[in-house]
Amino acid sequence: MTSTPHKQAVTSAYLGCAAAAGYALLKTAWALGSTLGVSDTEVFEEFLEQLGGPLLGLWATVLLALLAGAILLSLVQPWGRRVPRRLRASLAWLGFAIMAPIGLFRLGETIAAAIAGNPFPMLTPATYIFVYVCFVVLGLAFAFTAWRTRNPNSAPAPAARRRAPLSRSLAAPQENR
Template identity: 35%
Template sequence: MTQTLAHVPETDPGTVGLSRSRRILRAVAVLACVPYLSLKVAWIAGSRLGIPDGSVLLEHRATMAVANVVTVLMDGAVIVLALVLTRPWGLRAPAWLLAFPAWVATGLLAPIMAGFPLQLLVDALGGTRVGAGGDGDSFLDAWVFGVVYTGFIVQGLALGALFALYARDRWGGLWAGRVWELPVGVIGPAQQAVAVAAAVLALLPLSVHLLWACGGTVGLDETQAADRTSGFYTMEALSVVFLAMAVTGGLLLAFRHGRALPVRVPLALAWVGSAATACWAGWLSVAPLTDVADGPAPLMNLAYAGQMIVGILVASLGVHFLAERSASRKRRTA
């Protein structure tokens, strides 16, 4: 269905990527990748820059080398995406080939963009480790997190601005107007059932993350409970927020609630909420595979699985909405 979105450019393709602001944003996005890529390449080459003695990263060199190669490719995709969003030929790319990487990038960057500044604020206000110990301090030198996460935030801001400009040029008409103006046929009973299913399935992960954000330890093993920091509580609270965004966006689209709202509001909620919910949970599920002993507890795995299902369901609603509205516009202009 997303293929229908690939052939409705609303501006001359030659105008995309020529403005000074877009060139600056592209340069910022590319340059923001340099610190992370430099560190990863150095580690692949055998450097221990930023890795203290006793770090768990030194215990699984082969596994970490593979993980570093994968993450280099992931961050390299940001550079490719920045080019696609700012070159004339980018408007001719199939919609799914662009939208899916952008959705994944949103899901991986949004929690960092929101969580890292909040964590710094909480720490500045006296937030500290709640548990009694753990070896988290030997994972990486503190400066590494500052350099890497600052780069991610800049990447997210620049790439987000580029994608918003690109999407406005190519698909801006698909989210024009207000919710009450949407034709009834754009979303049918099947999509409403999907929205309700997403809301019901979100109850478990939402409750679990809310419990952990409030200090509960149900489902955490002794090590995880002991190693909780203010950052842990910040990210758990954000998990609740992103789940709520996804469910709210899905319900608003499916049932046309909030009729006075611009259509872009529920679409933005569904996009960011579903991406952050599904992709961040997927990342947290996969990342610990480098050390199975330190992997998520069973309840945590269940919560992550629920988040991924909810995110995918809400994302499918957004895809259906955009595809149907695109088809409707083409029928009217035929």
Template identity: 30%
Template sequence: MTRSAQASPRTTKGGRWLGWAVFVVGALYAVVSAYWAVGGTAGLDTLGGALAEMARARDPQLIVIVWSTVVLKLVGAVLGLALVQPWGRRVPRWLLLTASWGATVVLVLYGGVLVVAQSLIAVGVVPRASSFDPVAFYWHLFVWDPWFLLWGVLLGVATLRFARRRQDPGSHSANQG
């Protein structure tokens, strides 16, 4: 079988699940934010403090910020698919790698730092603030912040697999300018 007749390594089943996992994790996060942006109130207590109050009050600045995060989360979700889908070949390889590594760093650092800091608070190494909100704290410790970390790790592994792949004719090699 000739090289051009073989399935592209970017579209083989072995690595596609990573791109889809990145997409699903990011898209679900975007859906939650969009729900809150349109006025949904379920789960706002898990955000905590002033943020939850601002969301309930429909603070216009917060709504703009939340919609902005929805867009960023969707972009981050689509990055995972761009790494494994044929249409991703239209994006210059250097741009896709730069965006994916950049998003990986942001997600892993954000989620990782928060999970570590909150874990130190949870075990008593760092004292709790006087305004400690146990509902929001434990949701952030066990759901919201590990979700960012997981998303970043998945994107990082997908990006690493993509970066290590030898380019096949017609992939990103023609777009490397």
């Protein structure tokens, strides 16, 4: 089975959407009152109040995750062509520039703290790791999808069409021999 740049871009976009959906589901659960992955609910609630409450601290990030998925899908789905490609690609590269470094840095920091045995004041280490893996996957999906869809008109022709001129030249009558 051969993989074309378009298939790779679609796969990457769907992986990014899965990461964004995972992040959005966790934030939605918290916004609805769940304490999934929360180690200290009092510290968590204080943190949310500092951010402006659940509306800003949680629901806004859910909307951003959904927007990230829409940006990724707009690069690989026909309906996305209604928006200029430069805008879609620029948003994807911006998403990469924000999500990948934050995710990598915080993931490394979290793993180092877990190995060192440092306490985690608000969330469990697994929750931090999940969130930052979602960030890294989303950031890399932005970059890979934008890269693989950078010039949709330059996709190579299928192998059957590339061989067509050769087969036509063999089938054509040869008068000059």
